Amino acid sequence: MKHLKEIYIAPREALKKLRAARRLGQTVYIYGATGYGKTELVKRYLANRRYHHFSCGEGTAGLGNVQEREWKELAGEAGGKEHKAVVLVDDLHMLKNKEGRKIVLEWSKKQEVWLILVSRSPVPSWLMPLYVKEGFLIISEEDLNLKEEEITDYLTAEQIPFTGEEAAYIREKSQGNAYVIRHTILRMKEGLHPGDELTEEIESAFADYLENFILMQWDTDLLEFLMQISVVEEFTLPLAEMVTGNCRVSELLEKAEEAGNFLFCTNGVYRLRPVLIKALRKKAAKRYGSKGMMDYTYNAGLYYEMHNQIVPALEMFERCGRRERVKELLVRNARLNPGNGHYFELRHYYLQMGEEEAEGNVILMAGMSMLYSLLLQEEDSEYWYGKLKDFAEKAKGGQKREALSRLVYLDIALPHRGSVDIIQIMKRVPSLLFDRGIFLPEFSVTSNYPSTMNGGKDFCEWSKEDRKLAATIGRLVERVLGRYGKGLVKVALGESLYEKGGDTYEVLTLLTRAQMETEGGGMMEIEFAAVGLQIRLNVFHGEMQTAKALLHSFETKAREQGAVQLLPNIEALKCRLALYEGDKDGVEAWMKTAPDEGKEFYVMERYRYLTKIRCYLSMGEYLKAQSLLEKMRYYTEKFKRTYIRMEVNLLSAMTKQRMGGAWREDFLAALRKMCEYGFLRLASEEGAAAQELFAAESKAFWEKELPDKQWRTRLMAETGKMAVRYPVYLKRQLAQRPDFCETALDILRLQAEGLSVNKIAQELGMKAETVRYHTKENYRKLGVAGKTDAVLAARDLGIL
Known part of the structure; x- marks a missing residue:
């Protein structure tokens, strides 16, 4: 961290590692994004020592000159019992030429040199063989970022009044970045308080700094690529190629990874730091103008549309002003059932659409009726149902058939109508539709719920006559729903019997047969209901490992087959199993x-x-x-x-x-x-x-x-x-276990031993004010007013 009236708070974890490396004489590799205080940490640590500092941003001439010196002489100058010359090589990410890299590699092998390498990026490929062979001590960005206790020490040293919530807020918003924290404290000294407004101001200032001082250091081709791809928040390799039209994306991504710690990749999805995206977009607006950036945005929209990612596609098309493409996608989404569609996520697009714009489109009218029902607005839902019904009476040919199909679909599927009349509606479907060559659109029975009786609709009433209904209308239901109803009757009967405590083997037989039926051309959502009930059955009988194995197998299958709409509820079911185990x-x-x-x-x-x-x-x-x-x-x-x-x-x-x-x-x-x-x-x-x-x-x-x-x-x-x-299932707690930092726990332990504030401060090597702050925060988190109650509460929570 930079000077602020000579006050400096070192990141403790990083300092601890640096000291350990000094004792061992081990090469240190420090990396982190701009503003994390990498160089300042080393300079502060070496303040009372002789050392040699070289910046790769100034070229490699200095490195070459040192090469000519006698290393034993330098070691003698270093003094101390280690007798090693201390060499700091800064801005290593800017070292591009082979000669300079060769020099650094040679230095790292010299016994008389303690080498400290500072970079914005993780260990680059050219250093990796040496790292694997010799082993560097790595000080990462995670080690460098300032934790809440260090921020409180800083605020206390600056004599700035603050609350625990404010310190936590600064930590969360700054992500421990020393530059951001320093800027925040400067503004707090001027009377401002941490909050969204101050955060936005500091983020904008940091983005300006990146734009004017950091981006200009990058190679032109890398900067252009990142400006173009900044139209999206995250991207894959194919998306980046389509947005930018650049066939060198893989090469540029490798270059980006070595330029700084700002690009992250998880499962093939790349993400840039939000503040960097802001800086890139500002610079791109100046370089390409709004029209140029719209072209890249449109390319992103096309990619999302091609891959059936409707929500981001709509966002891109709206941003670049392509209203006709927005409407096309809204119609496409409205063709989907609520379990597969994105009605809620896209509601503002539908709701801002003029009534006259939707009136002439069967799909949009049906979609509006479904959307309003999902929004708990029954009157508006019925209004659009009435609009569609009026349209069907006047329409002819294909439009009439489409309208009739959608009306029957809504009769069955509208959430607010319940399930009372569904049997009568289904009995009419063959004469209303099938005899005219009309079929129901895509249908969702379960709404991605691991249940049929409690899925898209509530069928508790049917449970009273479950066997009779399964035998009498089961075939009709499966005929009406087609592939969307395969296995449905067996799952529903199995679920009803399970809820009533029916014979385990009969229930299991029904569920496994239903699962096999869905595998023969049915829907994965019905299979999820069958699997979900098998999991409940196994949990009930104490077979937790079997239940977890079943869920894992089904999740793998769902991911392989692209049934992403099921994943949120699969994860929720995992959580329910974790609750049983007390995980x-x-x-x-x-x-x-x-x-x-x-x-x-x-x-x-x-x-x-x-x-x-x-x-x-x-x-x-x-x-x-x-x-x-x-x-x-x-x-x-x-x-x-x-x-x-x-x-x-x-x-x-x-x-x-x-x-x-x-x-x-x-x-x-x-x-x-x-x-x-x-x-x-x-x-x-x-x-x-x-x-x-x-x-x-x-x-x-x-x-x-x-x-x-x-x-x-x-x-x-x-x-x-x-x-x-499952004795720990939903086991009540006296209080929520807070997230205590190590310092807070040390203070609690010493309080339990009977030490006073001043003695604790002396024991931990900190100021009494800092101890009082942590003590106050401990009391707040534990919901107590004094030391005795705090110690007892901490013991009840198992943290002492």
Whole structure:
């Protein structure tokens, strides 16, 4: 980090490694992007030592001159017991010629030299053989970035008032970059506070710095390529070739990787740092003008369209002003069912479209009806259904056939209409459509949910006569739905029997046969329902490893066959298995990818929302759980979702009981409805979490409230078995375990030993003010007011 009134806070991990390398006499390779304080760290460390500093940005003449000197003489000048000459080679990423590289390689082999190499990029290919053979000590960008405790030390040293939230915010937004942190602290000294406005100001200033001082150091061909590809946030090799029209993309990407630590690649997808993209776009606007950049944007849109990536394609076409292409893609998307389409993501495109623009297009009218239903706006959905119906009455030929097909599709699929009349509708389909040579469009039965009874629609009522319906209308359903219904009847019957605690072998037979039917030309979403139920069955019987193996196999298949629409719910199902095992790391990792219900609520995310509620319960975040439950409750009431309403009541009872609220009404509502349908597994699968509610009341209470003795006895027995098999499932926590830094933990440990603030400061080699700051933050995170309570709470959480 640069000087700020002579105050310098070193990144501790990097300094620790540098000292270790000095003791060992090991070559050091330091790398990180601009602003991470690479050179400053070395200069500060070597401040009281003699050393030789060479910058590759100034050419290689200096390197050649040193080559002529006597290394033993230099070692003698270095002094000290190590008797090694200290040589710092800076800006190594700018060393392009073979002569200079040869000199560096020779230096690294000399016993009398301690070599420190500083670069913006990871170890380049020309150094890799030596690195593998000799082994450098690597100080990476991760080591260089300043952690929250170092930022608090810096703020304290500057005597700037701050809160723990502000220090955490600076760490998050700066990513530990010393340049950004220094700029932030300068502005805080002027009276500003960390926030979005200050972050935007600093990011813009940093982007200007990159544009004016860093980009100009790059080769022209590399800079042009990166400016052109900056129209997208991330890219693959084929996308980059199409956007830029450049056949040397692979070569340029290699050059980019050695120019600095700004390009990242994961599974073939490249990403540039956001601040660099901002700098590149500013420079590109000056170089190519808006018209030139539109051409590259259009190329990106074409690529996305060719690869059926509708959402980014629309974004590109809108940015370059190609409105006609936007409408074409909206029509294409509206042809898809909600499980495969992108209705919610593209809603603003549909909603900003004029009514007259959609009125003459059958696909768009049907799409608008479906979209409004998904947005919980039934009246608007029916309005567009009426528009389509009026159009069908007047239309002729192909347009009439298309309109009739879409009307029947909406009759069956509109979410807000429920499932009451579906049997009668399906009975009419052959005469309405098939006899006229008309067929239903693409259909989604499950909405990518691992369930058929609780998938696109709620079919709890059908469960009351499951065997009869399977035998009587099963063939009709599969005929009407065609390939979209292959295996459906067997999965639905298997699911209904499983929920009621039916014979395991019969359930398994139905599910495996259904899976085989889907493999013969059916849909993977039906197969997902079959596999998902097999996983539940295995979990229920304590076969967790079998369940995980089944899910892994299906996930692999889904990825290989490009069924990406299933992946979010596959990941959610993985998280549910992690909850049973008490795998907190797995749960926390999934939560980072979970949909944000605070930002927007989308009914197609219901499986992930219900998974997230369980995660909230396991983490002790009960208010968040209840807030999301109320949103789900509203949805179940509007869309007549009986099964999810039972599930919501069950989870709500758990949440309220843990918060000390009135929980019995919700719990009894769920159980009574379950008893009506004969369902057991919805509650018994909750194991220890549900058993806690049963244990909260007397046997007499349950006998009175749940008079069906046979059903009640079996439910409690199954719940007890699940509680024994998975004792940590949704286990309540006294508090959420915060993310304590190492310094905070050291302070807690020393407090537990009875040390005072001043003695802790002396023990840890820091100022008393810093100890007080961490102590205050520890109390806040633990939700306590004093030292004794903090130590007890920390022990309860298992961090002491």
